[in-house]
Amino acid sequence: WMSQILSESNQPAETLDGYQVRLVANVELPVEAMNVRQRYNVGIGLFRTEFMFINGASLLDEEQQFIDYRDTAQAVFPLSVIFRTLDIGGDKFLSELNMPHELNPFMGMRAIRFSLSRVDIFKIQLRAILRASAFGKVRIMFPMISTLDELQQALATLEEVKNDLRANKVPFNEDLDVGCMIEVPAAALLAERLIQHVDFFSLGTNDLVQYSLAVDRSNPDIAYLYQPIHPSVIRMMKHVADVCYANGKRVGLCGEMAAEPLYAPLILGMGIHELSMSPVSLAPIRKLVRSIRMFEAEALVAKALLCGAASEVHDLCRNFLKASC
Numbered sequence: 493w494m495s496q497i498l499s500e501s502n503q504p505a506e507t508l509d510g511y512q513v514r515l516v517a518n519v520e521l522p523v524e525a526m527n528v529r530q531r532y533n534v535g536i537g538l539f540r541t542e543f544m545f546i547n548g549a550s551l552l553d554e555e556q557q558f559i560d561y562r563d564t565a566q567a568v569f570p571l572s573v574i575f576r577t578l579d580i581g582g583d584k585f586l587s588e589l590n591m592p593h594e595l596n597p598f599m600g601m602r603a604i605r606f607s608l609s610r611v612d613i614f615k616i617q618l619r620a621i622l623r624a625s626a627f628g629k630v631r632i633m634f635p636m637i638s639t640l641d642e643l644q645q646a647l648a649t650l651e652e653v654k655n656d657l658r659a660n661k662v663p664f665n666e667d668l669d670v671g672c673m674i675e676v677p678a679a680a681l682l683a684e685r686l687i688q689h690v691d692f693f694s695l696g697t698n699d700l701v702q703y704s705l706a707v708d709r710s711n712p713d714i715a716y717l718y719q720p721i722h723p724s725v726i727r728m729m730k731h732v733a734d735v736c737y738a739n740g741k742r743v744g745l746c747g748e749m750a751a752e753p754l755y756a757p758l759i760l761g762m763g764i765h766e767l768s769m770s771p772v773s774l775a776p777i778r779k780l781v782r783s784i785r786m787f788e789a790e791a792l793v794a795k796a797l798l799c800g801a802a803s804e805v806h807d808l809c810r811n812f813l814k815a816s817c
């Protein structure tokens with residue numbers, strides 16, 4: 493079984509008509525990095541840094557963060573790791589912070605909003621990530637951007653930290669790529685303005701679905717309304733992918749739908765050719781990629797964009813899979 497996984501993970505994630513797809517892993521802790529590299533032979537498309545702190549590390553300890561980021565970057569080298577800056581709030585809270593109770597935490601002091609309100613904590617994290625960038629292929633990504641101003645503030649803070657490091661002769665990668673997540677509808681619709689400031693986008697569909705459809709992603713009573721292939725979501729995703737292409741920028745997807753074989757052809761057909769998912773899903777998705785043709789996936793998207801309901805898109809996707817596998 494193990495050797496089967498190993499041999500499959502060495503096969504290229506390439507469609508029948510020769511398109512390369514980049515499969516990468518979502519991880520939450522530094523200890524997972526070695527496993528991802530050795531057992532799955534992929535880089536990290538989403539490192540959810542907040543879990544390090546939920547597990548007890550201190551937000552104020554730059555040295556420990558640096559060591560964790562550096563070890564992760566070295567473990568996946570020569571492949572790359574995208575560190576996402578803190579995404580707390582929503583459903584993730586840190587006892588260290590005593591965060592105030594909110595009526596609507598998913599719409600409250602979450603992710604980049606928190607980081608911009610606690611620039612002291614934000615700068616420590618950025619310093620630690622930048623220092624680690626001298627030891628491997630490191631990228632930075634900001635979560636839950638919803639305005640141009642937030643993105644510019646985050647980038648200005650990053651610049652300040654870089655200037656400090658330069659002044660103190662601390663090495664870091666001057667060419668480090670910076671991106672932002674697209675997981676709020678406002679950001680998706682403003683993609684052509686946001687992309688001017690970053691090297692890449694990563695679609696966070698877990699939240700994009702939640703915020704687009706006004707459906708709490710954690711509420712089982714309305715789970716039937718949580719539809720990743722709702723036509724409105726698909727249109728937004730396609731728009732974001734088109735904007736990236738028009739501007740020569742990279743676009744990935746790191747929400748759970750990347751791991752769903754039924755949806756993967758749709759995502760790939762939109763031109764999103766980097767999929768980040770939990771490691772257990774890599775083998776089945778690689779197998780799927782190797783069994784489809786990109787031009788057919790693109791035709792699937794063209795049809796899906798004309799649908800009026802998630803159920804119609806679902807049927808298209810199911811027929812596509814039946815015909816391919």
Ligand code: PEP
Nearest residue numbers: 675696697698699746747
């Ligand atoms: C997402 O929203 O799709 C995402 C990848 O981020 P998280 O699940 O950590 O909110």
Ligand code: MG
Nearest residue numbers: 675696698699
């Ligand atoms: Mg998210």
